[in-house]
Amino acid sequence: MLTHATPPETDFTRLPDPGPDVFxxxxxxxxxxxxxxxxxxxxxxxxxxxRIWDDLYARQMQVLPGRAASAFLAGLxxxxxxxxxxxxxxxxxxxxxxxxxxxVVPVPMLIPDHVFFWHLANRRFPAGNFIRTRxxxxxxxxxxxxxxxxxxxxxxxxxxxxxxxxxxxxxxxKAMRYNxxxxxxxxxxYTVEFGLILxxxxxxxxxxxxxxxxxxxxxxxxxSIEAQSPNRIMLNVDRVMRTDYVIDDLQPxxxxxxxxxxxxxxxxxxxxxxxxxxxxPGFTYANSAVIDVDDVLHRGTQEYALRxxxxxxxxxx
Ligand SMILES: [Fe+2]
Numbered sequence: 001m002l003t004h005a006t007p008p009e010t011d012f013t014r015l016p017d018p019g020p021d022v023f024x025x026x027x028x029x030x031x032x033x034x035x036x037x038x039x040x041x042x043x044x045x046x047x048x049x050x051r052i053w054d055d056l057y058a059r060q061m062q063v064l065p066g067r068a069a070s071a072f073l074a075g076l077x078x079x080x081x082x083x084x085x086x087x088x089x090x091x092x093x094x095x096x097x098x099x100x101x102x103x104v105v106p107v108p109m110l111i112p113d114h115v116f117f118w119h120l121a122n123r124r125f126p127a128g129n130f131i132r133t134r135x136x137x138x139x140x141x142x143x144x145x146x147x148x149x150x151x152x153x154x155x156x157x158x159x160x161x162x163x164x165x166x167x168x169x170x171x172x173x174k175a176m177r178y179n180x181x182x183x184x185x186x187x188x189x190y191t192v193e194f195g196l197i198l199x200x201x202x203x204x205x206x207x208x209x210x211x212x213x214x215x216x217x218x219x220x221x222x223x224s225i226e227a228q229s230p231n232r233i234m235l236n237v238d239r240v241m242r243t244d245y246v247i248d249d250l251q252p253x254x255x256x257x258x259x260x261x262x263x264x265x266x267x268x269x270x271x272x273x274x275x276x277x278x279x280x281p282g283f284t285y286a287n288s289a290v291i292d293v294d295d296v297l298h299r300g301t302q303e304y305a306l307r308x309x310x311x312x313x314x315x316x317x
Contacts, residue, residue: 012121012169018114018176030108037115039106042089043129050085052131056146057082063221069197069210071161071260075154086131086145092153100162104153110142113172113181120169125156139217141248151212152192160260161210165192167268178276183241186283189213190240191263196224196232196256202297207232207256223250223316229304231288232256234295237266238275244283249310252288256297 015035018024033039045053061082064073079095081087093103105119107126119126127148132140140147155161168188175184193213200206207225214220224230235255246252257263285291288302307314 012118012173015118016114016173016176022114022176022179022181024112024114024181025110027110027112033108035115036119037107037111037126039108039129042106045086045131049131052134052137053086053146054084056132056137057150059218060150060215060221063218064215066205067209067221067225068215069155069208070199071158072154072208072210072215075157076150078157079154081150081154087149089127092149096153096156099157100159102156102162102165104149113185114176117169117172117176120165121172122169123162123166125152125165127153147212147216151216155192155210155212158260160264164260164264164267167264168192171267171272174272174276178273179281180276180279182281182283183276183279186241186243186245187237187267189245190243190253190255191235191257194224194245194251194254195235195263196254197260198256198258202232207297219316220250223304224254227304227317228301229317230254230298230302231290231296231300232298233290234258234297235263235266236293236295237270239285239291239293241275242279242284243289244285244287246287250304250316252300252302252305253290 029037076082078099079092089104089106096102096104102123102125104127105124106129108129111126116126128142128144130144131146132144156165171184175181191211193211195209195211197208197210198206199208209215209221209224214224230251231253233253233255235257240255288305290296290299304314304316
């Protein structure tokens with residue numbers, strides 16, 4: 001009879017303790033938040049901060065049609081995120097829980113991985129409480145309420161994607177046990193943040209973006225779909241989890257799915273134990289690499305990155 005050395009990761013009610021050996025980012029927890037990192041309430045935004053939301057929203061709406069996934073656009077509309085000003089999390093959660101059982105909860109900043117996974121496993125999406133300023137209007141590295149709510153929350157209205165996000169959170173336990181959070185992080189990066197989907201043949205302009213990192217800014221919305229520089233490769237979970245990623249520039253490679261059901265099954269049916277045992281602690285593939293097993297839709301020129309990328313004046317072509 002088989003015996004398990006460690007209990008199966010099925011208890012998602014308690015916040016997991018990653019233990020001393022698992023690397024987690026050394027984030028300083030603010031005094032007002034507890035172990036769950038939740039702020040007591042959403043902050044009160046000034047009139048100018050509400051205007052910043054409205055201006056960011058209007059700017060995105062100029063580039064999203066024809067480039068954003070239909071599930072994303074449907075979610076935006078269902079939640080009426082353009083009704084004016086930063087959305088109220090309580091109202092948003094009420095609407096969202098009626099659709100897919102998710103809620104939106106305020107956090108002060110980036111939170112540790114194990115806490116983030118725990119919230120996802122319980123269908124709570126942690127959203128940054130602050131909003132960028134006019135000075136950081138075009139680019140902000142730390143996720144603010146616009147990135148988190150505008151970028152992520154519409155997709156949570158899609159039942160299959162909503163389930164994928166919860167399963168992703170649950171998968172965090174195992175990644176911690178194997179100390180392979182980096183690999184699981186790459187999967188999040190190339191799907192939830194920078195994922196593309198084929199809604200029809202690519203030749204017939206069927207490529208759309210569903211990743212929040214893409215859809216919360218105008219430059220990458222256009223770049224991810226239309227530019228010649230980046231590779232566009234069909235998603236393979238094992239391959240993606242071995243692939244490095246850049247956090248502060250346009251992506252050299254995007255991974256493409258055919259539908260959200262496939263993404264869900266590719267993740268849930270995955271034998272992560274076997275995969276984690278086979279993975280080294282670092283990434284195998286550079287973020288611009290094209291390898292033998294790839295099903296390549298478009299092999300990028302990498303011109304943007306070769307010319308120096310962000311800060312160099314290189315055009316996102
Ligand atoms: Fe994000």
